[in-house]
Amino acid sequence: MTSDLGDQQLLEEFHRQIRLGGREDEPAPGIVQDTDELVVRRYPERPGTSYCMVECPRGLGVDPGRAIARQVDFFTARRERVEWKTYSYDEPGDLTGLLMSAGFVAESPETLLLGEVGGLIQDVDLPPGVRVRAVTSDADLSRIDELMKTIWGPDRGDGSLAREMRANPDALDVVVVEESAAGPVLSAGWLRYSAGTDFASMWGGSTLPEWRRKGLYRATVTHRARLAREQGYRFMRLDTSPDSRPILVRLGLRAVATTTPYTLDARGEAV
Structure with missing residues (x-):
């Protein structure tokens, strides 16, 4: 299924409904979402217990340096450690240079893909004995944590997905690929719903190395x-890495912008 909207129109809808509407996803338990003038912020109620993220969907006004300095101080x-999520069309045009001058460090860029949900529904032949399903229990989520630790290291798989589902089970669905409910999860991904908008978003998508290129993702x-x-x-909507992007583009999603995180690690700074 192909959208009647062009790339720019799709991006404008995403910007209006998601970014300007403050609907990236529902804040997880213990996360504050607020604004500081034109900056949108997310951070934990208790410092150091979760991620911090800021962005500026409306630009930074007449004094962008001051707006950035306020976040550095905060x-x-x-x-x-805070991530400033930038999009390639954000204002001011020299935003990334201003961030780096303030001590932020660029990380790997990702591509923002948008498109019709229907175009992603395809027949997929999985290896014999392998199935895909939505998770139904805390045990399933614990198995996903083990997958994340195996692939990404001990800092991942911290139970945050289970806490998110318990707090607002209608806001997301989690999917696993497995041979059995007693064995390891072979691949997993989740889906967040931005209520009141036309957009859902896919996250995760981790697959055990020995099971890649077999249709699981x-x-x-x-x-x-x-x-x-x-x-x-x-x-x-998906923010994609070079590994998953070709699959999704073949399914009909369109690259409409890039998004790059700029991080500032103030955990060792004096208060």
């Missing part, structure tokens, strides 16, 4: 797209 006082994409369509969502 998160340095809390001794936290595509199976999670199709399953999540079906769930989103059942919930009445029209568009899908």
Whole structure:
């Protein structure tokens, strides 16, 4: 299924509904979402217990340096690591240079893909004995934590997905690929719903190395797209790495912008 909207129109809808509407996703338990003048912020109620993120969907006004300095001061006082999420069309045009001058460090860019949910629903042939399904228990989520630790290291798989589901089970669905409910999770991904908008978004998508290139990731994409369509969502959003992007572009999603995180680690700074 192909959207009647062009790339720029899709991006404008995403910007209006998600970024200007403050609907990236529902804040997890213990996370504050507020604004400081034109800057949108997320940070934990208790410093140091979760991620911090800021962005500026409306630009930074007449004094962008002052706006950035206010965030540096705020998160340095809390001794936290903060990510400033930038999009390639953000204002001011020299935002990234201003961030680097303030001590932020660029990380790897990702591509923002947008498109119709229906185009992601494809027939996928999985290896014999392998199935895809939505999770139904805390035990499933614990198995996903083990997958994340195996692939990404001990700092991942911290139980945050389970806490998010318990706090607002209607805000997301989680999908696994497995051979059995007693064995390891082979691949996993989740789907967040931005209520009151036309957009759902896909996150995760981790697969054990020995099970890659066997259709498992595509199976999670199709399953999540079906769930989103059942919930009445029209568009899908993903921030993609070079590994997953080709698969999703072949399914009809379109690259409309890039997004690059700029991080400032103030955990060791004096208050």
